[in-house]
Amino acid sequence: MGKLKSFAGGTHPPDRKHLSSDKAIERLPAPETVCVSLCQQLGAPSEPTVKKGDKVSRGQEIGSQSGFISLPTHSPVGGTVLKVEDMPMPHRRSGPAVLIKTETEEGGQVFEPWPEFREHSPEEIVERIKLAAVCGMGGASFPTYVKLSPPPEKNIDTLILNGVECEPYLTADHRLMLEHPDDIILGMEILVYALGAENVMMGIEMNKPDAVELMREKGVEVVPLKVKYPQGAEKQLIDAALGREVPAGGLPLDVGVVVQNVGTAKAVAEAVRDGVPSLRRLVTVTGLGVESPVNLDVAVGTPFSALIEKAGGYREDVARLINGGPMMGIAQYTDEIPVVKGTSGVLALNSHEARDVAEGPCIRCGKCTDSCPMKLVPSRIARFAEYEKWEQAEKQGALDCIACGTCSYVCPAGRYLVHYIKRAQEMIRALRKREA
Amino acid sequence: MAEPRYFELAVSPHVEGHQTTRKVMFDVVIALLPALAAAVWFFGPRALLLVVLSVGAALVAEYASLRFMKRPISFVLDGSAIVTGILLAFNLPPAVPWWIPVAGSAFAIVVAKQAFGGLGHNIMNPALLGRAFLVASFPVLMTAGWIAPGRWQQEGTGLTTSGIPQEQLAEIEGADAITGATPLNIMKQTYDRETMDSRMGEGATEQVRESLSSGGTYLNLFLGKIGGCIGETSGLLLLLGALYLVARGVLEVRLPLSYLGTVALLGWVFGGSGWFNGDPLFHVLAGGVILGGLFMVSDMVTTPVTPKGRVIFGVGAGLITMIVRRWGGYPEGCSYSILLMNLATPLIDRYTRPRILGEVKKSG
Numbered sequence: 001m002g003k004l005k006s007f008a009g010g011t012h013p014p015d016r017k018h019l020s021s022d023k024a025i026e027r028l029p030a031p032e033t034v035c036v037s038l039c040q041q042l043g044a045p046s047e048p049t050v051k052k053g054d055k056v057s058r059g060q061e062i063g064s065q066s067g068f069i070s071l072p073t074h075s076p077v078g079g080t081v082l083k084v085e086d087m088p089m090p091h092r093r094s095g096p097a098v099l100i101k102t103e104t105e106e107g108g109q110v111f112e113p114w115p116e117f118r119e120h121s122p123e124e125i126v127e128r129i130k131l132a133a134v135c136g137m138g139g140a141s142f143p144t145y146v147k148l149s150p151p152p153e154k155n156i157d158t159l160i161l162n163g164v165e166c167e168p169y170l171t172a173d174h175r176l177m178l179e180h181p182d183d184i185i186l187g188m189e190i191l192v193y194a195l196g197a198e199n200v201m202m203g204i205e206m207n208k209p210d211a212v213e214l215m216r217e218k219g220v221e222v223v224p225l226k227v228k229y230p231q232g233a234e235k236q237l238i239d240a241a242l243g244r245e246v247p248a249g250g251l252p253l254d255v256g257v258v259v260q261n262v263g264t265a266k267a268v269a270e271a272v273r274d275g276v277p278s279l280r281r282l283v284t285v286t287g288l289g290v291e292s293p294v295n296l297d298v299a300v301g302t303p304f305s306a307l308i309e310k311a312g313g314y315r316e317d318v319a320r321l322i323n324g325g326p327m328m329g330i331a332q333y334t335d336e337i338p339v340v341k342g343t344s345g346v347l348a349l350n351s352h353e354a355r356d357v358a359e360g361p362c363i364r365c366g367k368c369t370d371s372c373p374m375k376l377v378p379s380r381i382a383r384f385a386e387y388e389k390w391e392q393a394e395k396q397g398a399l400d401c402i403a404c405g406t407c408s409y410v411c412p413a414g415r416y417l418v419h420y421i422k423r424a425q426e427m428i429r430a431l432r433k434r435e436a
Numbered sequence: 437m438a439e440p441r442y443f444e445l446a447v448s449p450h451v452e453g454h455q456t457t458r459k460v461m462f463d464v465v466i467a468l469l470p471a472l473a474a475a476v477w478f479f480g481p482r483a484l485l486l487v488v489l490s491v492g493a494a495l496v497a498e499y500a501s502l503r504f505m506k507r508p509i510s511f512v513l514d515g516s517a518i519v520t521g522i523l524l525a526f527n528l529p530p531a532v533p534w535w536i537p538v539a540g541s542a543f544a545i546v547v548a549k550q551a552f553g554g555l556g557h558n559i560m561n562p563a564l565l566g567r568a569f570l571v572a573s574f575p576v577l578m579t580a581g582w583i584a585p586g587r588w589q590q591e592g593t594g595l596t597t598s599g600i601p602q603e604q605l606a607e608i609e610g611a612d613a614i615t616g617a618t619p620l621n622i623m624k625q626t627y628d629r630e631t632m633d634s635r636m637g638e639g640a641t642e643q644v645r646e647s648l649s650s651g652g653t654y655l656n657l658f659l660g661k662i663g664g665c666i667g668e669t670s671g672l673l674l675l676l677g678a679l680y681l682v683a684r685g686v687l688e689v690r691l692p693l694s695y696l697g698t699v700a701l702l703g704w705v706f707g708g709s710g711w712f713n714g715d716p717l718f719h720v721l722a723g724g725v726i727l728g729g730l731f732m733v734s735d736m737v738t739t740p741v742t743p744k745g746r747v748i749f750g751v752g753a754g755l756i757t758m759i760v761r762r763w764g765g766y767p768e769g770c771s772y773s774i775l776l777m778n779l780a781t782p783l784i785d786r787y788t789r790p791r792i793l794g795e796v797k798k799s800g
Contacts, residue, residue: 013451168451235793248794314441321443326450333442347450354444355452360514361556363457366688366741375790377741397792405449412455413556419447 004206006226007236009373011406013168013229013327015207016353020286020293021171025179027297028310030077030102034301035338036062037089038096041135042142043069045096054081059110059277062098071133071143076279076299078104090304090323090337091141091330097338100301111275117190125194125272132271134278137263138162138232139324141342144264148194150253156195160241161188161202163211163262164225164232167325170345172282173262175295177204177211180266181218187265188220190272195258202262203237229327230404234259236373248400263344281341285311289318289348304335307346320354322347327405357414368407368417374400378407382417385424390431393424401425455685457555460736461515463686467677468522468731474660474670479530479583483666486528490537491521497542501550516555520544523563526667526727527771528570530583536574540566560778561738564771582618582663618663619648620723620767627762629709645709648718657721668727678730690746691734698754699725706762725757728770738778745781745788753777 039045046063050056056075063073075098082099089095111128114120120128130145150156161184165173177184192200201221204212205228215222223241225231235246237259244255252259260268267278279300286293291312298307304321308314322329323337325345339346368378376397384393398421407417475483498517502509524540544566552558571578622644625632629641647653656662660670667674681687703719705712719725733739733753740746753773760769 011453013449013453239793245794247796248792250794319444320446320450322450326448328448329450330448331443331445331450333445334440335443336440349450353451355446355450357452357456360457361554363460363516363556363736364739364741365460365686365736366746367455369741369790370688370743374793376792377785377789379741380785380789396789397795400792400794409449409451409453410455411453412457412460414452414456416447418449 004224004226005240006228006231007239007373009371009375009406010228010230010236011371011410012227013409015168015227016286017169017171017174017207019169019171019288020284020295021174023171023175023293023295025172025175025282025295025297026310028299028302028306030105030299031302031306032102033082034075034077034100034102034299035087035303036073036075036098036100036301037087037338037340038063038073038098039089039092040073040133040141040300040341041069041071042140043067043071046070046073048084048096048098050081050084050098052081052083055079056081056100058105058107059279062100065130069143069146071135071145072131073098074110074133074277074279075100076301077102078107088334088337089340090332091340091342105299108277108279109275110277111271113275114272117272118193122194122196125190128272129194129268132267132277134264134267134271135341136261137267137281137341137344138261139167139328139342139344141340144260144268147253147258147260148191150195150258154253155256156197156253156258157256158199158201158242158258159188159192159195159197160223160237160257160259161191161200161262161265162232162234162237162259163202163204163208163215164237165208166205166227166229166232167327167329167344168229169286169347170284170325171286172284172295172344174208174211176262176266176282177208178214181214183266183269184262185218185220185265186273187260187267187269190268191258191260191265197258201241203232203241205231229406230373230402233373233402233404235402248397278341281339281343283307283339283343284345285348286345287318287322287348288350288353289315289320291315298339300341301338303338304332304346307339308335308348311348314348315350317350317352318348319351320347320349322349327409328403359415360413362411362413362415365412367410367412371406371410373404373406374402376401378417378421379415381424382407382415382420385420385427388427390424390427393421394428398424398428457516458514460686461519463681463684464519464731465515465522467681467686468519468526468667470673470676471526471667471670471727472522474673475526475530475666478660478669479666483530486530486532486534486537486666487522487525489534490525490528490541491518493538493541494518494521494524494545497545498550501546502554505550505554507554511555514555517545520549520562520566522667523731524566526731527563527567527665527724529578529580529664530666531580532577536570536577539573540570543569556737558737559781560775561732561735564732564775564778567771568775618723618767619653619657619718620761623648623718623722624761624767626709641709645715648715654717654721657718662722665724665727668724671721671726674726674730687730687734688746690743691739691750692729694747694750695729695733695754695757696720696725696750698751699729699757702754702758707758719758719761723761723768724770728753728757728774732771732774733777738781740781740784740788742785742788742790744790745784748784748788749777749781752780 044067087097494517544562548562548565700716707714756773
């Protein structure tokens with residue numbers, strides 16, 4: 001094999017995927033009550049269409065789409081609405097949600113199944129993906145249909161399926177590729193058809209040689225990638241696989257590419273072939289803070305506590321609970337919060353593995369600059385952000401940061417670089433909004 | 437159900453890297469140990485005493501400054517003061533009195549480092565500024581304390597501070613050859629061909645040059661069997677230490693390579709008697725270029741963080757070093773060149789920001 005493809009910069013955090021990589025996916029039945037966020041997707045939340053006391057069936061719409069970058073929300077169970085109100089969420093402080101008492105897990109097929117998707121136009125397919133509320137399953141939860149609706153002047157020639165799973169610890173995508181390759185491949189074919197793309201390939205890091213081999217056996221063009229964080233970030237993946245640079249402030253479609261996570265491809269397949277909206281997702285429950293790490297297939301709205309229970313409960317020295325992976329995930333103060341569509345992992349870290357470093361002064365070693373996958377100078381942007389010089393931070397490229405956390409990880413002084421930069425991004429966007 | 441359990445909150449990332457400031461600093465200390473051993477071997481236990489005094493003074497000065505400024509005392513143990521102490525002592529002639537390293541270290545820590553805000557905030561390399569302070573304040577002590585290597589062990593090894601045989605050197609210098617000049621002093625004299633030739637006879641300059649460039653001299657220069665500052669003599673052991681740092685991911689190679697490369701190139705261009713007949717190897721091996729190039733030019737705090745900036749820094753420092761050696765008032769320009777480039781570092785960083793992935797150059 002030749003030299004593996006990759007991008008410039010990056011780092012090698014301990015991957016600890018062995019904790020769960022050989023655990024077959026288990027289906028977790030829906031709990032007694034599910035708490036379904038109405039802001040699963042990036043963008044505007046859905047408007048609730050049910051109220052307390054309403055009976056809902058599985059797959060029924062309980063929130064309607066409220067903008068272009070928005071999606072409807074469906075009930076993952078059949079049952080009774082207990083309440084509709086703001087509740088704590090793993091991906092934001094709190095947000096509107098529907099609490100539903102579970103009565104049945106039957107049903108769910110709310111659209112007409114299209115076993116032969118080619119009998120339908122690409123527009124119909126995109127509409128179906130929208131109605132089925134499919135969003136990016138990699139973690140960012142961007143509405144998938146939006147990615148499939150490029151402006152007419154943009155010609156999309158390539159679809160890249162993202163099976164990189166570069167976040168340490170997480171193994172759900174890996175298991176999905178091993179256990180449901182045909183669903184992924186069907187989803188891939190549907191996406192190619194919807195986009196009219198000529199090329200399609202799947203990016204997989206070489207720490208998953210079994211997945212690479214299996215997909216190749218199935219005739220998929222696989223781009224094996226060097227194991228390096230953040231290899232699965234969209235811009236880095238495109239750079240590695242195709243050598244194309246997404247322009248700053250632009251989108252992959254500006255270079256004729258659409259990237260979709262393998263989990264998203266599976267959701268697309270279920271929406272089109274089976275007529276079932278996106279109601280469940282795969283979650284890796286792992287970390288040295290739980291007894292026996294697992295890969296679970298869970299209903300959206302299941303509390304973290306139920307997932308932890310399935311993983312054998314906490315160990316004595318558990319310290320930190322995270323929604324997502326260890327590099328970009330968000331720490332949670334409680335496990336009484338629901339799984340959302342962006343929950344790729346539930347990570348319980350013990351006190352030894354959880355980062356605990358005192359922040360010291362920057363020694364200007366330049367490690368952050370050398371390893372930034374966006375070729376930023378993180379120490380400089382962070383310094384401006386620390387002193388609330390938002391304009392200067394923006395001039396240094398704060399908005400180009402993909403928040404991968406590589407800079408904070410490599411920093412010998414333990415500085416919260418990515419945190420400062422994310423704060424700058426928020427402030428710059430808020431100031432822009434105010435000016436507009 | 438059990439009572440609710442709460443978890444600690446923290447910002448991402450949630451796993452820590454293996455590198456810490458203290459590990460970086462102690463790696464540098466480890467990298468300097470072989471050269472320290474060589475210094476003791478060549479210049480005797482006195483060299484060790486000077487280094488210990490220098491490090492001790494640096495630590496005390498660090499502690500006192502932190503106390504005075506009411507900053508966390510734990511910073512004393514981050515290792516950076518130890519590095520400064522060793523590097524300062526490495527830049528001293530081996531025969532200086534005991535209080536010289538103490539004064540130098542104290543100045544380096546209090547004025548060059550802590551007055552600017554402590555670790556990470558100093559503009560200039562503390563050890564080099566400490567040395568500059570000593571040279572300015574005690575010029576005689578700082579330029580005359582040379583000892584021939586190995587002299588402390590036995591008299592009459594035949595080696596001199598320049599690595600050139602004693603008889604020949606006596607002829608060049610016309611005086612005491614043992615506490616005499618370093619190779620750079622002699623090289624400096626050869627630039628003034630008229631004076632040298634008139635004193636020693638026609639063609640003497642070329643002869644001296646030849647002995648400076650002979651294979652034996654190179655070997656002595658490389659192994660450290662020449663006169664010079666405590667830590668700068670053994671290029672081989674300094675190189676060994678630097679390779680250790682590269683392997684540990686602490687030393688960024690752009691800085692030393694561009695610096696040493698520039699010195700070699702310019703050494704050839706104008707380091708000789710005329711144009712394009714200089715001796716690049718001599719200029720790299722002599723004086724403080726190896727020590728400066730591997731451990732001072734690559735000081736993290738006072739040099740650029742951008743890849744391009746590091747090359748500019750190295751080239752600039754190399755250029756200034758060679759201009760001082762050829763035309764300046766001192767035989768060696770290494771430390772001033774680095775200090776001057778230190779001052780330019782913020783500016784260099786500012787104008788060498790790397791192109792962001794996907795960034796398109798704006799017109800105008």
